[in-house]
Amino acid sequence: MRVDASNLLNRLGRQDFSYKEFEDRFTELELWPMLEALLKDPRLLELDGAAASGAAAPAPESLPSAQTQAAEFVPTPPRPAAPPAPEPVATDSISALFRRYEGPNAAAAPAPPAPAGSGQDVRAMLRHLSELGSRGEI
């Protein structure tokens, strides 16, 4: 790191910094056919049921709240409108992951209603990614 940058960090009392707040619109995310192709690849479903090894996954109450974890990880101020935390993945599935995004927001999307099935799932996930982006959480 250059001396001027580290001096600046010292003056700010920070250990490190990252650039923040870039807006990504849903339509931009749709630009990458690679992501769409991957979302349709059935081999990604192997992640389903690949539960934690060992006897039993820890009980949900033994986990710190997802909010706490996220705050630790990406230090953004808490947002009252944050969507509910995801289920523990041991019981999750990729299709459930997609279904999570079919919330009330889906209706507000600019796109025309997509046909049911995986195409819709892909769009829903991309839309969710876009929403995360617009909140600066990506």
Place this chain on the structure above:
Amino acid sequence: MALIVCHSPKGGTGNTFLAAHMALGLAEAGADVTVLSMAAHDTLPFHFALPPSTTLSALHASSEDSVVVSGIDLRHARTAPKDPDFIPMLKDLGYFQTGRDRTLILDVPSCERNLARRLVNHACAHLCALDTAPETLALLPQMFDEAGKGGLSRTSFVINRLDDTRRLARHNAAFVRELMGPRLIGRIRLDESVPESIAMLQTLARYAPSSAALADVRRLVDIVLPALDTDISIWSGAKSSSYAA
């Protein structure tokens, strides 16, 4: 004792960087760490401020010949991919049990997929470094397929070399985050002080104490450390993290 396998489906994602910095972080936290490089041409020593003339000795070589930095024993096992006795030997040495008293970190090159898969079956944890290149993402289905459901249970993913000023990198990171959920245990930012420290023949912590990559990797060490003592995957343990909140 604990075995941590560092392996990525794609080369150049920072697997060796991650293995080295896990070793440094775990050792700093009091673990007794050995790092074993399995690459034919290994770059592991550079992360420990060692010069290009350094050669590591084999795992079974006597301790007088070994290279030890910050209490970490650096070794190579170049012949391991072809050695049928390698995995039994690790078992005999006791590395298939948990516990941080002695930790073995394996830097397995991306091309050694079979060896990596067999090692992961016995490991306490598999750390998989991904970068945000589209080619890396494109290899995930094949990786999942080869590993199967059981094979992924111990795998935790780390996004490395993240430059979130780049649109595609941001989108791909978001994709990985959503796909992996809690299995993604962290991200390490792209940081010029990583190569600079190597060129300076200094450790990253010495050369750039305020390095963003260093701060990120230290956060990861805190997540990995408790998993050394248990049989539960890192990502399902108490400190596993999720971006999706």
